[in-house]
Amino acid sequence: ADPHPWWANAVVYQVYPRSFQDSNGDGYGDLPGLISRLDYLAELGVDVLWLSPVYVSPQEDNGYDIADYQDIDPMFGTLADMDALIAAAHARGIKIVMDLVANHTSDAHAWFQASRAGDAEYADFYWWQPAREGTVPGTPGAEPNDWGSLFGGPAWTWDPQRGAYYLHLFSPKQPDLNWENPRVREAIYQMMNWWMDRGVDGFRMDVITLISKRLDDAGRLPGTPGATIAALPAGGDGYSSAIPFSADGPRLEEFLAQMRREVFADRDGFLTIGEAIGVDSARAGQITDPARGELDMLFLFDHTGIDQGGPAGKFSLAPWKVSDLRGVFERYERDTAASGWPSLYFCNHDQPRVVSRWGDDSTPQLRARSAKALALLLHLHRGTPFIYQGEELGMTNAGYTSLVQYRDVESVNLYGQLVRETGVVGHEEMMRGLAAMSRDNARTPMQWDGSRFAGFTAAGGAGPWIDVNDNHVELNARAQVGDPDSVFSFYRRLIELRHTEPVVVLGDWQVVDPETEVYAFTRRLGQEGLLVVVNLSGQRVQLPAASAALIGQPSPERVLIANDAPDDVVAALRAGRLEPWSALAYRI
Numbered sequence: 001a002d003p004h005p006w007w008a009n010a011v012v013y014q015v016y017p018r019s020f021q022d023s024n025g026d027g028y029g030d031l032p033g034l035i036s037r038l039d040y041l042a043e044l045g046v047d048v049l050w051l052s053p054v055y056v057s058p059q060e061d062n063g064y065d066i067a068d069y070q071d072i073d074p075m076f077g078t079l080a081d082m083d084a085l086i087a088a089a090h091a092r093g094i095k096i097v098m099d100l101v102a103n104h105t106s107d108a109h110a111w112f113q114a115s116r117a118g119d120a121e122y123a124d125f126y127w128w129q130p131a132r133e134g135t136v137p138g139t140p141g142a143e144p145n146d147w148g149s150l151f152g153g154p155a156w157t158w159d160p161q162r163g164a165y166y167l168h169l170f171s172p173k174q175p176d177l178n179w180e181n182p183r184v185r186e187a188i189y190q191m192m193n194w195w196m197d198r199g200v201d202g203f204r205m206d207v208i209t210l211i212s213k214r215l216d217d218a219g220r221l222p223g224t225p226g227a228t229i230a231a232l233p234a235g236g237d238g239y240s241s242a243i244p245f246s247a248d249g250p251r252l253e254e255f256l257a258q259m260r261r262e263v264f265a266d267r268d269g270f271l272t273i274g275e276a277i278g279v280d281s282a283r284a285g286q287i288t289d290p291a292r293g294e295l296d297m298l299f300l301f302d303h304t305g306i307d308q309g310g311p312a313g314k315f316s317l318a319p320w321k322v323s324d325l326r327g328v329f330e331r332y333e334r335d336t337a338a339s340g341w342p343s344l345y346f347c348n349h350d351q352p353r354v355v356s357r358w359g360d361d362s363t364p365q366l367r368a369r370s371a372k373a374l375a376l377l378l379h380l381h382r383g384t385p386f387i388y389q390g391e392e393l394g395m396t397n398a399g400y401t402s403l404v405q406y407r408d409v410e411s412v413n414l415y416g417q418l419v420r421e422t423g424v425v426g427h428e429e430m431m432r433g434l435a436a437m438s439r440d441n442a443r444t445p446m447q448w449d450g451s452r453f454a455g456f457t458a459a460g461g462a463g464p465w466i467d468v469n470d471n472h473v474e475l476n477a478r479a480q481v482g483d484p485d486s487v488f489s490f491y492r493r494l495i496e497l498r499h500t501e502p503v504v505v506l507g508d509w510q511v512v513d514p515e516t517e518v519y520a521f522t523r524r525l526g527q528e529g530l531l532v533v534v535n536l537s538g539q540r541v542q543l544p545a546a547s548a549a550l551i552g553q554p555s556p557e558r559v560l561i562a563n564d565a566p567d568d569v570v571a572a573l574r575a576g577r578l579e580p581w582s583a584l585a586y587r588i
């Protein structure tokens with residue numbers, strides 16, 4: 001196994017196409033719009049572009065419900081546009097990774113249509129179950145088990161045409177594929193090969209760790225009639241979780257190994273990233289071990305849970321500490337040190353904006369300063385960093401104050417379930433939860449300039465599909481590209497360091513001053529050493545002892561990167577303190 005694969009010093013940039021750049025004034029971003037912005041990505045210096053789904057889709061979940069894997073949705077463009085994007089990205093040395101959503105399809109997919117019609121070839125492509133005996137099909141309680149969907153409501157929907165229930169861990173318009181069926185797997189691999197042959201460089205695999213469901217010896221799902229495996233007890237909302245029986249299931253490794261053989265065996269220079277619900281860092285170290293040939297890296301979720309949890313699930317806000325965040329990353333690093341490789345992310349299309357979440361977005365100055373601190377912290381870990389569109393500008397949460405501004409199926413459905421149906425939380429509390437955690441926080445239009453719709457869509461057109469953040473008048477790309485002190489330029493420099501500094505890429509990772517709330521660590525490679533120290537707080541704090549000892553007599557030439565001028569960094573270090581939101585990497 002190659003100890004230094006090409007993606008060890010790569011930085012990935014995620015584009016959420018519907019919110020990136022509209023070219024035709026319909027209010028939705030599209031592929032020609034994205035192509036017109038590739039020079040911006042080249043200027044930033046990223047190596048890989050991960051494209052959220054652009055396939056044909058009814059857009060129930062913004063494309064994570066695919067009706068045709070082998071064509072582009074007209075709202076985004078055409079296959080010819082996709083070919084043009086691949087060529088234009090490659091011409092700039094940027095690879096393209098597509099989103100592979102293979103745990104489920106849209107209910108509008110031809111496979112599901114055939115399956116629901118009982119067509120023999122597709123009958124077992126999905127999970128079909130009869131209603132519970134003695135119940136009226138389609139009424140509450142008739143579902144085969146009491147699993148809840150991640151987007152609210154039961155995980156089963158009655159289909160009158162087939163006369164059976166089908167399983168959907170997400171929305172009813174996202175039926176789960178039955179990966180036990182070898183023909184399902186073949187169909188998926190074939191489709192993946194078709195895209196690889198077309199020139200894409202790999203896949204980010206949506207909820208790929210959910211594809212193998214835990215079954216009893218007779219192939220029955222937990223808690224369904226006759227099953228010898230019980231479901232978990234139901235929670236306050238009346239539903240029990242399907243995740244413990246779906247995540248990292250018994251055949252996951254077999255399926256991933258088969259996929260590797262069927263799709264990637266004769267290719268090189270590709271990249272596979274798995275979104276890994278229900279997988280911990282210890283398992284990640286195994287799954288991403290090159291010797292096992294499963295996936296190159298995984299997105300883990302432990303750090304995204306440190307500030308949430310309660311009656312409204314992710315919409316209940318919980319207090320968190322820097323040491324919680326550091327503890328999670330310490331486990332990621334430790335468990336992938338000997339084998340495997342971590343991904344590094346704070347932001348994506350499902351997470352709130354990190355500067356609003358763990359930084360301070362209350363003034364433009366604090367926003368820029370804390371955005372840089374968070375960027376430096378993440379990018380100097382060992383692993384492959386991911387930047388989500390707008391993160392490189394310090395874009396913030398949406399600032400929505402009214403429920404009608406939200407578009408996300410998860411936000412809207414869970415508001416209905418938690419406030420209207422079960423009353424688990426009140427309106428005000430849920431609105432606070434949405435303002436902090438809704439996925440729409442990440443989905444506001446990209447802020448290109450200070451004009452009416454932020455340069456995302458033409459002023460005379462249909463208007464953006466979702467409200468632009470008001471702060472685009474001062475927070476935008478035009479104001480930052482070319483300004484050496486901007487958040488954009490800081491990201492540019494961090495990306496450059498990953499390309500030029502072997503210690504950033506391959507250095508061992510070790511926490512420093514673990515008993516404090518200052519986030520500090522070293523990176524070491526041979527004679528090279530770096531100390532990274534970040535004060536993730538608005539208070540001036542003491543420079544902790546072990547960090548101070550590693551620095552010794554500070555000198556400005558040793559400051560590799562910081563969010564203050566090197567002389568100011570050194571003055572603070574000499575005085576034994578760290579300024580609010582101070583972040584630095586220092587050669588030791």
Ligand code: TEU
Nearest residue numbers: 061064101150170206207277314350410
């Ligand atoms: O997300 C997986 C997932 O379960 C969570 O991230 C989910 O979006 C939610 O926030 C949990 O509270 C992936 C995609 O990234 C997401 O956009 C899709 O909606 C989902 O799968 C279904 O395809």
